[in-house]
Amino acid sequence: MANLKVYGTIRSRANRVIWMAKELGLPYESISVDLAAPRDAAFLAVNPNGRLPAIDDDGFYLFESMAINLYLAKKHGGPLAPRDLSEDAKMTQWSFWAVTELEKPGLDYLMHTMFLPAEQRDATVPGKALETLKRPIAVLDKALASTGNLVGDRFTVADLNVGCFVAYLASARDFLAQYPNVGKFVAAIVARPAFKKAMPPRG
Numbered sequence: 679m680a681n682l683k684v685y686g687t688i689r690s691r692a693n694r695v696i697w698m699a700k701e702l703g704l705p706y707e708s709i710s711v712d713l714a715a716p717r718d719a720a721f722l723a724v725n726p727n728g729r730l731p732a733i734d735d736d737g738f739y740l741f742e743s744m745a746i747n748l749y750l751a752k753k754h755g756g757p758l759a760p761r762d763l764s765e766d767a768k769m770t771q772w773s774f775w776a777v778t779e780l781e782k783p784g785l786d787y788l789m790h791t792m793f794l795p796a797e798q799r800d801a802t803v804p805g806k807a808l809e810t811l812k813r814p815i816a817v818l819d820k821a822l823a824s825t826g827n828l829v830g831d832r833f834t835v836a837d838l839n840v841g842c843f844v845a846y847l848a849s850a851r852d853f854l855a856q857y858p859n860v861g862k863f864v865a866a867i868v869a870r871p872a873f874k875k876a877m878p879p880r881g
């Protein structure tokens with residue numbers, strides 16, 4: 679049995695953590711949690727918020743997807759992990775930034791273009807979400823200009839933690855065309871074998 683238990687499946691924000699585990703080649707056990715049902719005590723001991731994802735890493739409990747991915751990168755090392763304190767700080771910066779700047783408009787876009795049943799979608803939401811995304815995506819475009827990655831010249835947990843919020847923009851072709859570095863970043867991410875295994879198919 680794997681020592682790493684990931685609460686949540688690819689149909690939740692746990693897909694970011696599953697993507698990370700696959701990038702690192704880590705064996706893990708995926709534990710499905712029914713979000714419509716009352717949470718059981720065993721899961722609440724791991725994440726008292728009752729939200730997904732959370733991990734039980736051989737008795738070490740952690741919640742918040744960005745924190746989990748930073749922890750797994752640093753624990754297992756390799757190219758995805760920071761090499762020094764300044765890389766660590768930048769990876770943390772981009773992870774906080776992604777949640778603050780991208781998550782709300784990103785989810786609005788995703789829900790109303792792909793995930794909600796067609797009859798529940800509001801056709802005005804995706805356009806407003808892309809409007810809100812213009813400012814942070816322009817920042818991202820500039821940050822990617824020199825190496826195509828956010829920290830150093832390699833794919834790291836910073837790219838993964840930001841990439842999980844921008845991969846859905848692959849369908850917003852006209853929008854992405856205005857941000858060529860982000861366009862290349864998204865294309866590279868969705869082509870990664872670990873990403874393909876971890877993410878549910880998108881329209």
Ligand SMILES: N[C@@H](CCC(=O)N[C@@H](CS)C(=O)NCC(=O)O)C(=O)O
Pocket residue numbers: 689690691692713728729730731741742743744
């Ligand atoms: N900031 C948290 C968000 C977690 C979150 O809201 N997860 C959703 C699933 S994608 C959830 O558990 N929703 C059920 C609920 O809020 O009760 C993270 O990134 O881990």
